[in-house]
Amino acid sequence: MKKSMKKLAGLGLTLAMAAALTACGGGDKTTETTAGKAAETAAAGETTAGSTAEGTYKLGAIGPITGSTAIYGQAVKNGAELAVNEINAAGGIGGVQIEYNYQDDEGDTEKAVNAYNTLKDWDMQMLVGTVTSAPCIAVGAESSNDNMFQLTPSGSAVDCAKFDNQFRVCFSDPNQGAASAQYIGEHKLATKIAIIYDSSDVYSSGIHDKFLSEAANQGLEIVADEAFTADNNTNFSVQIQKAQDSGAELVFLPIYYSQASLILAQAKQMGFETQFFGCDGLDGLLTVENFDTTLAEDVMLLTPFAADAQDDLTVKFVTAYQEKYGEIPNQFAADAYDAVYAIKAAAEKGGVTPDMDASTICDILKVSMTEISINGLTGENMKWSADGEPDKAPKAVKIVDGVYTAM
Amino acid sequence: MDKSINSKKFHLNKTTRSNLITYGMVIAAYIIVQILVNGGHVTSLMKGLLVPLCIYSIMAVSLNLTVGILGELSLGHAGFMCVGAFSSSLFSLLMLETIPNAGIRFFLAILVGAASAAVAGIIVGIPVLRLRGDYLAIVTLAFGEIIKNVVNVIYLGKDSRGLHISLKNATELNLEEGGQIIINGAMGITGTPKNATFTIGVILILITLFIVLNLINSRSGRAIMSVRDNRIAAESIGINITKYKLMAFAISASLAGVAGVLYSHNLSSLTATQKNFGYNQSIMILVFVVLGGIGNIRGSIISAVILTLLPELLRGFNTYRMLIYAIVLIVMMIFNWAPALIDFRKRHSLKRYFSKNTEEKEAS
Numbered sequence: 001m002k003k004s005m006k007k008l009a010g011l012g013l014t015l016a017m018a019a020a021l022t023a024c025g026g027g028d029k030t031t032e033t034t035a036g037k038a039a040e041t042a043a044a045g046e047t048t049a050g051s052t053a054e055g056t057y058k059l060g061a062i063g064p065i066t067g068s069t070a071i072y073g074q075a076v077k078n079g080a081e082l083a084v085n086e087i088n089a090a091g092g093i094g095g096v097q098i099e100y101n102y103q104d105d106e107g108d109t110e111k112a113v114n115a116y117n118t119l120k121d122w123d124m125q126m127l128v129g130t131v132t133s134a135p136c137i138a139v140g141a142e143s144s145n146d147n148m149f150q151l152t153p154s155g156s157a158v159d160c161a162k163f164d165n166q167f168r169v170c171f172s173d174p175n176q177g178a179a180s181a182q183y184i185g186e187h188k189l190a191t192k193i194a195i196i197y198d199s200s201d202v203y204s205s206g207i208h209d210k211f212l213s214e215a216a217n218q219g220l221e222i223v224a225d226e227a228f229t230a231d232n233n234t235n236f237s238v239q240i241q242k243a244q245d246s247g248a249e250l251v252f253l254p255i256y257y258s259q260a261s262l263i264l265a266q267a268k269q270m271g272f273e274t275q276f277f278g279c280d281g282l283d284g285l286l287t288v289e290n291f292d293t294t295l296a297e298d299v300m301l302l303t304p305f306a307a308d309a310q311d312d313l314t315v316k317f318v319t320a321y322q323e324k325y326g327e328i329p330n331q332f333a334a335d336a337y338d339a340v341y342a343i344k345a346a347a348e349k350g351g352v353t354p355d356m357d358a359s360t361i362c363d364i365l366k367v368s369m370t371e372i373s374i375n376g377l378t379g380e381n382m383k384w385s386a387d388g389e390p391d392k393a394p395k396a397v398k399i400v401d402g403v404y405t406a407m
Numbered sequence: 408m409d410k411s412i413n414s415k416k417f418h419l420n421k422t423t424r425s426n427l428i429t430y431g432m433v434i435a436a437y438i439i440v441q442i443l444v445n446g447g448h449v450t451s452l453m454k455g456l457l458v459p460l461c462i463y464s465i466m467a468v469s470l471n472l473t474v475g476i477l478g479e480l481s482l483g484h485a486g487f488m489c490v491g492a493f494s495s496s497l498f499s500l501l502m503l504e505t506i507p508n509a510g511i512r513f514f515l516a517i518l519v520g521a522a523s524a525a526v527a528g529i530i531v532g533i534p535v536l537r538l539r540g541d542y543l544a545i546v547t548l549a550f551g552e553i554i555k556n557v558v559n560v561i562y563l564g565k566d567s568r569g570l571h572i573s574l575k576n577a578t579e580l581n582l583e584e585g586g587q588i589i590i591n592g593a594m595g596i597t598g599t600p601k602n603a604t605f606t607i608g609v610i611l612i613l614i615t616l617f618i619v620l621n622l623i624n625s626r627s628g629r630a631i632m633s634v635r636d637n638r639i640a641a642e643s644i645g646i647n648i649t650k651y652k653l654m655a656f657a658i659s660a661s662l663a664g665v666a667g668v669l670y671s672h673n674l675s676s677l678t679a680t681q682k683n684f685g686y687n688q689s690i691m692i693l694v695f696v697v698l699g700g701i702g703n704i705r706g707s708i709i710s711a712v713i714l715t716l717l718p719e720l721l722r723g724f725n726t727y728r729m730l731i732y733a734i735v736l737i738v739m740m741i742f743n744w745a746p747a748l749i750d751f752r753k754r755h756s757l758k759r760y761f762s763k764n765t766e767e768k769e770a771s
Binding site for chain 2: 065066067068103104106107108109110113114115116117118120121133134135136137138140141142157159198199200201202204205206208209212213229230231
């Protein structure tokens, strides 16, 4: 009795599995068609709004909106959405509206590939993403295989722009590391430097490694080189103590702001008063909840975007973003915003039409990306080289009286 | 169908028939999927998920060997997967030029991954399996974290002078011009060739099943289970407890290593994070095993497949999917294992099957 029951249960489950497989195939198609219908209705709405071309562009985006890096993915999601809405309101790319679909990757390589495949099922034509580096590399292998145009707003590892279909908006990690060392060296900020970095984080260790090699060229002396990992990133007293004992004049923090806020607070408690210098990961420091912003006084950071810059573009972006999402945008949101506008510029330059398939669009954009120059939030006259790297100048800002001030 | 024929003709015993059903289930699923893929009925998402499904099925079966058959709780199974993934990926990258044939290279990579994970399993197992109770769970948990953290600080590069290794940073490697960094600390390994396919995955599942099911039904397997059921009794009849425990544990670890090989050769970027090789993953695999039934190999595969598919199928719900996934998990656990519901299912839903069965038996 029991065994036959098991057998039948097993068979039933096999069938259920097969059914699930087919069902999800079918299920996805129905969602596709509904999406298609939504697109049609959207397009119909646009024709009344004065657009002439048929169809829409399908712009996909991937990033983490759950998990430990959700804050960056959420910023990218919002920033890109804002740009898409603005472009659509102004008539779209060459008169064609954009459809936008954002998929969660949880900051995981495997999930990122799943997200990419989901977007492919949705007939995505261009991809903004992914937000974090390791997933970006994994998706890159797939997108280059499919010849899908990929522009990552914030994937800063070198390999994120490895293939010719991949471009990025942010600086690469080595670029930031080298630029930081050069900036400190050229402005004679300090000669004895301590570093506290996250050895388990790609971004942090990428900057750290390049900083070390460039520091030697700049005549900087690394007196303490202390690492922590994602598993013990709440108590930094050991690292701070070592930095203090080494007599460092400047502490370089190539890390994200959540840990930096703790380091600043703990350094203050331990009576370690020194100069802190960081990269774009520190952007967001002033918005940490319950963080005493006086602790961040005089902290310097190298970032392409400062939310309180006074140029028209930034002011407009920050106001719109705050109105819609109720928070001050960080650099990730700005990168994503620029990414969407870069795609718009490149698509218009290359004469892309929405009836082209992803591969054709990619071939056109690969060329036209190198021909455009846009004034974005994260840099003026941004240009791209064929290897996917952006050409823009890093800006250093200093926190004075609780606000970023350009240096 | 073939099972009933088998049973009629050869009067197979209960376990052999049950095993054949398990193999048949995998093969049937493979054939169905292949037909659907060839017919173009499968979405890109599903195609992308086929290899992960194989990976997690193998993981679940291998963990079931430790938890269900050996009766020890291992919370660091993802650590063995990590060992397999990194060692095989390293092998593939080093041999990229030496062995140009992808098939042979991947075959050797699987062996390398399985062997290194087995070695890791033995190293952990020797001191720990002598202990009793929950110590194994604690030590394996620690082991998984140690592996993940060690992998995150290894820098390994290759140039004309040979291999260089450092635990500090990439510049310490002192590579020559044109040297290639293979393991780059937290950035892991990039550019592993994508050799894993669904067919290879299914073959590996079948091999895993073959190893595990045969082990269970062998003399050694009975010894292992006797250790699980009553350690003192087993010892008193002269069974070498440590030997059999270590045997099961090492086999389980090496199979996890095989899953790791598939994992690393499916994605071009391999990093050891909390998400993929941390204890979250280990516990996720334990969930597959518990849901599928501890000691029930077939159940492990089914639950691994369902629970891997579920979050992807729920993508339509956006961020709510995490919540829904958790609720579905709770409901499934209750449905499967709550005593009241087990009674309920016995009384109601399977009644029809019972009557059919008796008919079948009468007919035969």
